[in-house]
Amino acid sequence: QWKRVDLGLLSDYVSSLRGTKSYRDTTTARKVAALKSFFNFLVQEEVVSEDPTEFLISPRVGRSLPNYLSQEEVERLLDHAAQQESPEGKRDWAILELLYATGLRVSELVALNIHDVNLAEGMVRCMGKGSKERIAYMYSRAVRALVRYVEEARPTLVSSNNGTVKNGSGIAKKAGPG
Secondary structure (H helix, E strand, O other): OHHHOOHHHHHHHHHHHHOOOOOOHHHHHHHHHHHHHHHHHHHHOOOOOOOOOOOOOOOOOOOOOOOOOOHHHHHHHHHHHHOOOOHHHHHHHHHHHHHHHHOOOHHHHHOOOHHHEEOOOOEEEEEOHHHOEEEEEOOHHHHHHHHHHHHHHHHHHHHOOOOEOOOOOOOOOEOOOO
16 A cells, blocks of 8 residues: 555645644645655665655754843843852852853863862863864853852862762863862
8 A cells, every 4th residue: 555655645745744733834744754655765775766755845944043031131130149148059150150151062061170270370171062172251250150169169069979060060070180
């Protein structure tokens, strides 16, 4: 029965998804991708000799812009984080300030070690995409958050977790000199 499926039948199916059923382009594109994968499997298993989806056109799906916080929302978030007195709260404030101040990716922040941060100069050295090293500079509030974390919270988090920073502080993975 699968041998009877051709490009015309599949094109009619895709047209019905977009027309009669009023599916969005993202849904239609996902269904077309599933059809292409299925028929690729049927060709590999030698159930059909030709792939009828080879020339089947999928709707173009544009990427939507991500939602973002307003400046007021960011300020409220940072102010709330700054008021936390627990070691975890101090760590979280440092993380948020560092992300906001430098534009680091979360993966870059998590990979930081304590020697990558120069508080006196207000800079962070990180490995970006493609293993390229880059320098990011911080404003004074981010430096204060990091100083507070390093001096007050990090020793507690490290000592309470056998030398490994609890919950991935984003500044160091293993306690060590510095």
